[in-house]
Amino acid sequence: MAGSQRVYKQRIKSTQSLKKMFRAQELIAASRIGKARNLTTAASPYSDAITRAVSAVATHSNASHPLLTQRTDTNRVAVLVIASDRGMAGAYSASIIRAAERHVEQLVSEGKEVDVYASGRRAISYFRFRGREVAGSWAEGSDAPQSRTAGEIADTLVGAFRAEASEGGVAELHLVYTQFVNMVTQRARVVRLLPLEIVDGVSETTEGEIPPLYDFEPSVEDVLDSLLPKYVRSRIFSCMLEAAASELAARQRAMHTAVDNAEDLIRNYTRLANQARQADITQEISEIVSGADALASA
């Protein structure tokens, strides 16, 4: 019987050390969320400025640009999945990958070929384990994205969008990422990034007001050429930042639950260990008493 006591003690000990790890992860995630949200706020003037500029071009000129026009020569579609580099974030990676798979299935059922691009080690290993080809992958700093990484991703994807159909050019680009609603709610979300649809930030001209005549330097085409890739990049970057905040929030919540569960386990095991100890003592007493009885009656 002394054996079961020892087993419980061991379990309590290992659960306690796990609990310490969970607690540490929780605290790390909590402290990084603030940073991630600050990054989002810091990056918003840039994306606002770009969005304003792009919508100015869109409203004040009728120039067309390859990034704004629908391609009809190919039915290939690129899907970028933004997941996390590490686990310990509850259902975060699972739900974003599930959303991506659902979207891919839907695209396939519409008769499209899908190229998957993955950001974050979790997504990469998911597709690799299933022997699925990943057209491009990035695995650094999912919880603190750099604008440089976003730039690389944007360059690759815009390159794929502008490539010839025979060279694997894609007609559309979809983005699957986790939207940060608030600390408790994060939603997997699918957006179509290319061809671009500019809807937000378009300034409405009131009735009778003459829209200002814009000067474009050197020309509308050149301005669009330099603006639109930047717009794509800033959209991707802001999605990555939001995904990072979501990841950290999910991790904090998951680790908080893990700490609670570890505490429950420790409590249960302590009870069981106490019971086992009591049982041992009771048995020892009854053995002594019955031994003494046997001696006395002999």
Add this chain to the structure above:
Amino acid sequence: MAHMNVDVVSADRKIWSGEARLVSAPSAGGSIGLLAGHSPLLAVLSPGDVRITPVDGGGVVTATIVADGFISMDDNQVTIVADTIDVVHADAASR
């Protein structure tokens, strides 16, 4: 005298903002100068220095555009955007 609101923004943060009398920038087609009331403009910038003369004196603010940026002017709101902007310094008393 009329003046313009100027924002200098890089990919990851807002670098400078304030009111200015004059902004001169190296656009792709040559250097341009903007005063308040300039017609709406959207120009691609080539690498170089953007010089801003603030309303409150205090010297010229210089922002060095490292990689491709652009400047937009609309309704006396000037926005200078670039992926990387190197340094912003006021020649005399800094803000």
